[in-house]
Amino acid sequence: MISVYAYKNCDTCRKALKWLKENGVPREVKAIRETPPTAQELMVAVESHGGDLRPLFNTSGGDYRDLGLKDKLPGMSVADAVSLLSENGNLVKRPFVIGEGVVLVGFKEDEWKAKLGKG
Template identity: 75%
Template sequence: MLTVYAYKGCDTCRQALKWLKEHGVPHEVKAIRETPPTAEELLMAVNAYQGDLRPLFNTSGGDYRELGLKDKLPTMTTREAVDLLSGNGNLVKRPFVIGDGVVLVGFKADVWEKALR
């Protein structure tokens, strides 16, 4: 079963959850701010994105800007980035979806269709 880390105030998350429901994809929802993805889940995502950390970050969020991550991210180690993300759900791009052999970050219907059908 898929785990969907989402924020109830996020339009993109609502669209993604609606898509999952309409397509009959079983899933559980976790509140990303209160329960961020684990370090293990984030490491799976790093591997899925061939080591690229940037897609995992909510680059339009206030926390990202306040922490100056635009400049810091290029020099961060994977461990530093994963520790930061697993400790602050506001920094994780949402929705963040993980399941058996599937890692999805953000919502694009065509990408989800390919990955989940």
Template identity: 45%
Template sequence: MLYIEYPKCTTCKRAKKYLDDHGISYTHRDIKEENPTAEELGVWYPKSKKADIKAFFNTSGQIYRGEGIKDKLPTMTEDEKLTLLATNGMLVKRPILVLEDTVLVGFKEAEWEEALKRNGLL
């Protein structure tokens, strides 16, 4: 399993603590040092079961707000959105947990617990 985070993010710290407290091993990746590629995001998005790729955008981030991305998204294709996300890790919502059957974006403990149980990790 792959765990992607921005180490300074408080939500990411809570998610990582959750994994560590439950003895779950994972491969760690710093989103700022190694941004997800458009290809990775293209695979993860369908596995996330999110209705819209917008769920992968860090809508509260400075870059998202500063560059007016909210206003640009409605006219962009899915490929353009994936390419944009891949340009800067700070545009991507985190943490991301990549499991065999699903991809979790953001940390909601109940959602993570259910997915980890389904994958035999809890």
């Protein structure tokens, strides 16, 4: 089973959840703002992106802009970035999906089909 971190008012999250339901993918949905991904889950995601932190951040969000992360992120350590993400679900790009051998950030249907073997 996969864990899907989503925000109920996010159109992309709603599309992703609909896709998962239509394709019969077992999932546990978690409210990303109230229960952000854990530091351990985020480290798995960082590793799956070759150490690149940027794909994990919701760069279009207000919190990202308010914290000036566009300028700070390039000089930030992985540990500091993961800590920040694990404490503020608004900073995490959504939906954020993690499960056995699967990490997905954002909703790209073709990528989801390939990784989840559906569609």
